[in-house]
Amino acid sequence: MRLFIENYVKKVAPLVKKANLAYWEASVTGNPEKYKEAAKYEFEIAKLHSNREEFLKLREFLKEDIKDELLKRQIVLIYLSYAGKQGDPNLVKQIIDKQNEIEEKFNTFRAELNGKKVTDNELKEILRSEKKNMALRKEAWLASKQIGKVVAKDVLELAKLRNKLAKSLGYKDYFEMALKLQEQTPEEIIGLFDKLDNEISPEYQKVKADIDKMLARRYKISSKSIMPWHYEDPFFQExxxxxxxxxxxxxxxxxxxxxxxxxxxxxGLDVTDILERSSLYEKEGKMQHAFCTDIDREGDVRILTNIKDNESWMDTVLHELGHAVYDKYLDKNLPYVLREACHTFTTEAVAMLFGRQSKNPEFLKKYCGLSDREAKNIAPQLYKMQKFQQLVFSRWCQVVTRFEKEMYAHPEKGVDYFNNYWWQLKEKYQLIKKPKDRNNPDWAAKIHISAYPVYYHNYMLGELFASQMNFYIAKNIIHTDNIKQTFLGDNKEIGKYFIEKIFKPGARYRWDRFVKEATGDELNPKYYKLQFVD
Ligand SMILES: [Zn+2]
Structure with a gap:
């Protein structure tokens, strides 16, 4: 077993490093050769994991009674990497081709607004800022859904293909398979979402009514006449x-x-070396988003950002550096396979928790020079804005996750069925009014449904865990009752907590045990509610 792991790491570690470096170069320079190189290494890594013989060997290992916890954990994680790449190569290729086809349509499609081709950004800008022309808002919203019709049939085809693969590997459907490969189960996730729904639903009704009132005042219309195009983004997620x-x-x-x-x-967390290796500002050809990468699991951690001097970029820089300190302070004595974050949602949680600080009154005081009075005056509004953001986002996550579950359960029900189902969910969870007689694949206009399948729920788990850590730190380290707008700076004990309890363990435990060891409680929506429902 140990020999198997040793050989595995010898093969995979250099490939992963090369892939990360090529992708980094590609993102910073925009050089298409580098993108090709990165894709080539990605393909080699995938091919390595598709080895059937080694997969079966790993499955045999797992049947043994492995006493050494670290050894067992490594076998489990390597097994999952292989499990995700098994299946008929022809079918796998069909899935990749179909997905690429859809993504290309997303990339090249330009919506038409009043006879003119427009970009997504132009549509979003109208929804963000148009305050007078309600007809234009409606047209922009409708235009943002045009892509849905273009890809809807393909998306359901893709769901069927993914299901075919899942069933061939012994899963009920792709929803179950994707979750299990992330060490989650449908019961766990839907159970957690049901709980969250119960905790949040009554407060959300009030928040939603408040938002409608604010918008009605802004647009000088009645709050009863608020429709989906009156919100500031196409899906009302923000x-x-x-x-x-x-x-x-x-x-x-x-x-x-x-x-x-x-x-x-x-x-007490030093990011100097990370920033020195990073690419922080805009450059010709450079990727426009932001990300963090751990190149080699040996300490070469970098972030890519395009910093501008506004609040959203403050959030993003803190966010990406949150991922970065997680990677930097992983226990370097852990075996290679365990030297990564416990789960996507745990590193997302750390990043989100620090990102939230950009809207913290104490943070603004210390780093932006707000006076005591200014900070005090602005604090209630800041809290309210963040609370609205959180609750709105949580309802949107309910819609996406439950929609995916249904789509993989019955893809054969067809486009019309899902057009309707989407709006049922939106009415139930987001309390948004369905436009009369609307029968359009609005669900397919969300790229995550096709390109990042069964992933969205992790954003929500990240927010829940962020609030859970926040509560723990407020109570046990800062000893403050301010759990709603906790300032997480100026205290070396906070960094120590992150290093010892969050970063160092790496992937040595499954996420449920990890959360419990780090916060004394299992992952649950209680702390999120305490923070964002008053
Ligand atoms: Zn992130």
């Missing part, structure tokens, strides 16, 4: 902006990378 809170002005002219460095240093 909450709304507050006219009374403009954080961008506080970050104007500030050096955000330096603020982040000082903030992390104030809790």
């Amino acid at each position: 909450g709304i902006s507050f006219d009374s809170v403009n954080l961008d002005k506080y970050y104007k002219g500030k050096d955000l990378a330096n603020i982040a460095k000082d903030f992390y240093a104030s809790i």
Whole structure:
């Protein structure tokens, strides 16, 4: 067994490093050769994991009674990597081709608005800022859904193909397979989402009514006539902006990378070396999003950002550095296979928790020079805005996750059925009014449904775990009752907690045990509710 692992790491570690380096180069420069190189290594890694013989060997290993916990954990994780790449190669290729075909349609499609081709960003900008012309808002919203019709049939075809693969490997459907490969089960996730729904639902009704009232006032219409196109984004996933809170002005002219460095240093986490290796600012040809990468699991951690001096980038820099400190402070004595975050949602949680600080009154005071009075005045509005954002997002996650479950359970029910089902979910969880007689594949207009399948729930788990850590730190380390707007800086004990309890364990435990060891309680929505429902 140990020999198997040794050989495995010898093969996979250099490939992973090469793939990460090529992808980094590609993202920073935009060089198509580098993108090709990265794809080539990715393919080699996938091929390595598709080896049937080794997969069966791993399955045999798992039947043995392995006493050594670390050894067993490594076998489990390697097994899952192989399990995700098994199946008839022809079918696997069909799935990849279908997915690429859909993504290409997303990339090249331009919606038409009043006879003119427009980009997604232009449509989003109208929904964000148009305050007078309601007809234009409606047209923009409708235009944002045009892509749905273009890809809907393909998306259901893709779901059927994914199901075929899942069934051939002994799973009920792709929803179950994808979750199990992430060490989750449908029962666990839906159970957690049901609980969350129960905790949040009554408060969300109030929040939703408040939002509708605010919008009605803004647009000078009645709140009863609020329709999907009156919200600020096409799916109503983000909450709304507050006219009374403009954080961008506080970050104007500030050096955000330096603020982040000082903030992390104030809790004993050193990001100097990370920033030195990173690509922080806009450049010709460079990728426009942000990400963090652990190149080699030996300490070469970098972030890619395109920093501008506004609040959203402050959030993003803190967020990506959250991923980065997680990787940097992983226990380097752990075996290679365990030297990564416990789960996608645990590293997402750390990143989100630190990202939230960009809207924290104490943080603004310390790093943007707000006076005590200013900070005190703005605090209630800041809290309300964040709360709205969170609750709106949580309802949206309910829609996406439950939709995916149903889509993989019955893809044969066809486009019309899912057009209707989508709006049933949106009415039930988001309390959004379905436009009269609407029968359009609005669900297919969300790229995650096809390109990032059965992944969305992890964002929600991340928010839940972020609030759970926040509560633990407030109570046990800072000893404060301020659990709603906790300032997480200026205390070296906080960094120590993260290093010892969150980062160091790496992937040595399954996520449920990890959360319990780190916070004393199992993952649950209680702390999220305590933080965002008053
Ligand atoms: Zn992230």
